[in-house]
Amino acid sequence: MIRFERVSKRYPNGREALSELSFEVPGGEMLFLTGRSGAGKSTVLKLIALLERASRGEVWVNGQNTAQLAARRIPQFRRGIGVVFQDHRLLRDRPVFDNVALPLVAADISFREIDRRVRAALDQVGLLGRERALPLELSVGEQQRVGIARAIVGKPPLLIADEPTGNLDATLASEVLDLFARFSAVGVTVMIATHDLALVRSSGRRELRLEGGTLAAATAPTTMGAQPATTALAGAASAGSSPPPPPADDRLPRDIATLVNPAVR
């Protein structure tokens, strides 16, 4: 689903944000991207969403080499990626419905279909009935869930999130992670950039840790089945869900081997 091959990114100001970064994320996996500020997390997400292009190396997303994507194809490409932000970036002067509908309106989908799909997305994040509310009338946790509904309303196969729990307390944060786990369980690839190491550890998912623009370490998933999320998703996951990966202990060495590209110095 995502493949970075010796990717370097140098910004116009000369700062090298990534150097020779390589990793691969198979479809349907949910994983974390960690590292200190400036380690390159945001740059990785920007390269995936094609907000930036790599200076060197190849970024493959959804089976496409992003370097070979013409500018006019970018909108179509981005419709395959749901993006969630720390500050959720909702439009404050528009009601919840309009915010969630934005990707569908931009994709020229008929209004009847938009109505149906927006309600379905709001239902999934537990906000059905709040369509007319303005974002500021909602709690912080609800606002973030509207942001998530907007990210998934177009049914993208890939979801990327930049510090989605950064403004939330522990309870709300784990609720949001549960939501992501549900999407992952139905086959959506989910990549979450975060500072919240406790959350990462408790989730038992794979972690890509960046340091100075390259991969410092990767941990393999641990106790996948033990998450609170998996019980909640039973209903949503009924159709076409991939079974959770087997317990991870025996997979650890192999995972690290695929993660750490031998070419990285």
Place this chain on the structure above:
Amino acid sequence: MSARLGNWAARHGHAFISTLGHLSRHALATSLTVIAISLALALPLALGLLVNNVRGLGGTLDESLGLSVYLKPGMSESQARALATQVRAQPGVGSVSLISAAQGLALLRTESGFGAALGSLTDNPLPNVLEVHPAAFAATPQRLEALRARLAALSSVDAVQLDRDWALRFNAILAVAREALLVSAGLIAAGVIAVIGNTIRLEIQGRWAEIEVTKLVGGSNAFVRRPFLYAGVLYGGLAGLLGFGIVLLARIALSDPVAALSAAYGGQFALQGPGPRELGLLVGAGALLGWLGAAVAASRQLARIEPRAA
């Protein structure tokens, strides 16, 4: 196909309505912009109407664009009549009318107020006069001059006077005014594009967060640009409408004084226009300029968010 067309129409309708809503939510800023542009648009329309009206006034002058041919004294009226027929056959001559010496004297008696003094004359001192009007195609300075020379060369002609000088000057002034109108219209068009472009640029900056999010969720440039293009068209179109209203009001305010002035000179001149044609022209021009300004601003701004491999 019709479903796609319906979808397209619904989408543009949506963009149009939401733009209208956006502009009306910022009514003060919108009105100020529209007023500024409408004044700019009203200017060339007013100037154009002025030129047109004055030219209408000049239309009656074309008839006075002619030559007075004074025949040699002592010529009989029948000789003069024969000469008139001869002149009428000349190329470039539209019409010839004879004012005989007797007619001239009679006119002078009744209209000049010197009736009593003239009554004491024993002889008629006036010559026969031919009033020659050039054909339409010959009404240029060079052709008139050639005609004058030809008539002056006739043996029975005493003198030829060209009544054209002030008419030609008047036409020249009108031509300059028309040129000035074109130049000023061009400058004002450029100004309107700049004003609307700048307004749209500020609006784009004010809604930058929205644009970024829209681009991020897969909105094409056309989709992002659409409401701004509509805003430009609305600014220009509304300004055109208002500008027309301003000129119309000015005309109404001026019509009484102009009628009074005209009456004082014994004329029947009334201001013409502006009509539906000018309305369509001004609204159309405003909308087109607004679209252009918005398109330029939007293209420049949107180019900033394309991903780059630096």
